[in-house]
Amino acid sequence: MLTTVAVSGASGKTGFRVAEELLKGPFNPRLLLQPSSVVPPSLSEVDQRRVRLSDPVGLEASLQGVDALVIATGARPSVDLSGPMRVDAWGVQRQITACQRVGVSRVVLVSSLCAGRLRHPLNFFxxxxxxxxxGERALERSGLDWTVIRPGGLSEREEGLETEGVVWTGPDQQDSASIPRRLVARCCVEALETPESIGRILEVTSSAQQPPGALQERLTGIE
Ligand SMILES: NC(=O)c1ccc[n+]([C@@H]2O[C@H](COP(=O)([O-])OP(=O)(O)OC[C@H]3O[C@@H](n4cnc5c(N)ncnc54)[C@H](OP(=O)(O)O)[C@@H]3O)[C@@H](O)[C@H]2O)c1
Incomplete structure (x- = not known):
């Protein structure tokens, strides 16, 4: 039973929703935040640990007693083009190393549709x-129980989600379409609750034409 679930990048627009969704279930979230990060009022009472990804000792301390980690960090758009290397590659690697050292065996990583693709306009950042x-490869090779969630273009929409289904596929099968961050957050929690998602890269977009359904059912037939 996964009880204490750390969420890194919990001040981000996906990360805070992951923490909110965890609070709806039998989970005890712990927010891993940069010293300057700001979280919404809905999370003000939740356990918060301030740590830099560049601080391995601090990272390990922040993960003590944790059963699983959801990595929702991501480089913010910036003129500093080293952000993706620092945050999405080395920052993810450091979080994985800390999990290995502390004994956190379950990790869900929020990545992106088209991860690994060279010819793509997003690479201008x-x-x-x-x-x-x-970052994904580091997790795949970690020996941990991992799941990679690759969402399409993210939106902040909160309306109409109860009737909107998630289109789940294996890797490199979707290259456009979008998904609200709230649904991505639910996908992360559902992956944690679904052992069959371990060792899988799962691409997620959403559509009003897709009937809502459980991940466990959807995993049958996903390559
Ligand atoms: N935007 C899209 O359409 C899209 C599509 C597919 C996938 N994604 C990916 O999905 C994930 C979530 O995206 P989002 O737009 O919801 O996130 P976001 O709002 O940009 O939040 C990013 C989070 O990462 C944290 N972070 C940034 N740099 C950091 C660092 N050096 N050390 C520690 N934490 C750091 C931020 O902390 P602060 O609050 O302190 O800055 C924040 O909590 C990201 O990995 C993103 O790349 C995005």
Whole structure:
């Protein structure tokens, strides 16, 4: 039973929703935040740990007693094009190393559709899709119980989600379409609750034409 679930990047627009969704279930979220990060009022009472990804000792301390980690960090758009390398590759690697050292065996990583693709306009921001794949590969090779969630273009829409289904596929099968961050957050929690998602890269977009359904059913037939 996964009880204490850390969420890194919990001040981000996907990360805070992951923490909110965890609070709806039998989970005890712990927010991993940069010293300057700001979280919404809905999370003000939740356990918060302030740590830099560049601080391995601090990272390990922040993960003590944790059963699983959801990595929702991501380089913010910036003129500093080294962000994707620092955050999406090395920052993910450091979180994985800390999990290995502390004994956190379950990790869900929020990556991106088209991770690993060279010819893509998103790469004008610091080759982000290549660095995201480096982060994914580090997790795949970690020996941990991992799941990679690759969402399409993210939106902040909160309306109409109860009737909107998630289109789940295996890797490199979707290259466009979008998904609200709230649904991505639910996908992360559902992956944690679904052992069959371990060792899988799962691409997620959403559509009003897709009937809602459980991940466990959807995994049958996904390559
Ligand atoms: N935007 C899209 O359409 C899209 C599509 C597919 C996938 N994605 C990926 O999905 C994930 C979530 O995206 P989002 O737009 O919801 O996130 P976001 O709002 O941009 O939040 C990013 C989070 O990462 C944290 N972060 C950034 N740099 C950091 C660092 N050096 N050390 C520690 N934490 C750091 C931020 O902390 P602060 O609050 O302190 O800055 C924030 O909590 C990201 O990995 C993103 O690349 C995005």
């Amino acid at each position: 610091g080759l982000i899709l290549l660095w995201k794949r480096v």
